[in-house]
Amino acid sequence: MPHLLRQNIVLPAPPNVTLHDPRTHLRRLPPPYSVVQTPHNQVRDFAPQLRYQLELPMAHRLKLRPCKVIFVGDCAVGKTAIVNRFCYDKFQSNYKATIGVDFELENFKILGHNFSLEMWDTAGQERFKCIAGAYYRNASVVVATYDMSKRESLDSAKKWLSSALMYNTTQRPLVFLVGTKADLLSKEEFMSMERLASVAATQMHAEYWSVSARSGYRVTEFFQRLAALAFEAAAQQQLATLTKSAQGQVPQLSAKSQTFDLRSYFNNRFGKADTRQRSGCTC
Numbered sequence: 001m002p003h004l005l006r007q008n009i010v011l012p013a014p015p016n017v018t019l020h021d022p023r024t025h026l027r028r029l030p031p032p033y034s035v036v037q038t039p040h041n042q043v044r045d046f047a048p049q050l051r052y053q054l055e056l057p058m059a060h061r062l063k064l065r066p067c068k069v070i071f072v073g074d075c076a077v078g079k080t081a082i083v084n085r086f087c088y089d090k091f092q093s094n095y096k097a098t099i100g101v102d103f104e105l106e107n108f109k110i111l112g113h114n115f116s117l118e119m120w121d122t123a124g125q126e127r128f129k130c131i132a133g134a135y136y137r138n139a140s141v142v143v144a145t146y147d148m149s150k151r152e153s154l155d156s157a158k159k160w161l162s163s164a165l166m167y168n169t170t171q172r173p174l175v176f177l178v179g180t181k182a183d184l185l186s187k188e189e190f191m192s193m194e195r196l197a198s199v200a201a202t203q204m205h206a207e208y209w210s211v212s213a214r215s216g217y218r219v220t221e222f223f224q225r226l227a228a229l230a231f232e233a234a235a236q237q238q239l240a241t242l243t244k245s246a247q248g249q250v251p252q253l254s255a256k257s258q259t260f261d262l263r264s265y266f267n268n269r270f271g272k273a274d275t276r277q278r279s280g281c282t283c
């Protein structure tokens with residue numbers, strides 16, 4: 001368990017944290033690392049409107065496409081290590097540079113819906129930058145990573161984010177700033193680095209997290225949060241599209257009604273039997 005100091009300051013747990021694997025089922029929005037540092041504004045739970053819509057019978061047929069997550073940052077900051085800690089619960093202390101890009105697919109079940117993350121772990125070495133850029137497009141999430149024991153890598157994280165955003169101009173992805181190797185810092189160093197990183201995160205409009213792939217500190221929590229927020233954004237987007245096309249197909253809405261009721265639409269279109277069948281679902 002992490003040690004709780006003062007209000008919101010959480011220090012890393014010592015190595016040898018036993019990792020569990022609760023990542024596949026998420027029914028509530030996992031809390032952010034720091035409530036103050038939450039530009040993605042959902043702090044405690046999924047948006048009520050989204051929960052309501054996801055209980056609709058039709059919603060259970062939603063097929064969400066995998067969301068693309070890109071990890072960027074200087075070489076050797078620990079991008080591969082956090083992905084491997086989460087996906088395989090393993091940590092390698094010897095450094096093997098990523099060549100170009102590595103890819104992992106992770107499955108989640110969120111609010112009863114299947115959801116996948118495509119994780120693109122890009123190379124930090126300068127010579128691969130031109131190749132990695134090709135993988136930046138259509139990212140739903142950017143994870144700008146820096147090494148908490150190397151101050152300069154925090155400045156670089158901002159530059160990495162800027163290049164990633166250049167390839168994603170139509171829709172701004174969710175952005176996370178992640179400090180790695182928290183296990184290498186003393187309490188004082190950790191707190192001072194977090195203060196600097198919080199300022200940087202605000203400038204980057206990013207949600208901030210400190211993690212350690214070596215000890216496992218906050219790695220699962222971070223990925224759960226990332227998956228939940230990406231899911232929420234993707235589901236909201238798809239339901240909005242569905243609502244729009246449904247509105248196009250419905251002959252007349254009451255002149256008094258300013259909002260379209262997706263629940264009644266699906267009940268009418270797919271019949272009450274379907275609703276009854278689905279109402280037993282505990283998702």
Ligand SMILES: Nc1nc2c(ncn2[C@@H]2O[C@H](COP(=O)(O)OP(=O)(O)OP(=O)(O)O)[C@@H](O)[C@H]2O)c(=O)[nH]1
Nearest residue numbers: 075076077078079080081093095098124181213214
């Ligand atoms: N102590 C400690 N070392 C870490 C941690 N995470 C990564 N490392 C070490 O840092 C080195 C680099 O880690 P990688 O994950 O390969 O770094 P990367 O950012 O993927 O590097 P590139 O592939 O070159 O972009 C390795 O030797 C890791 O063992 C951590 O949380 N704590």
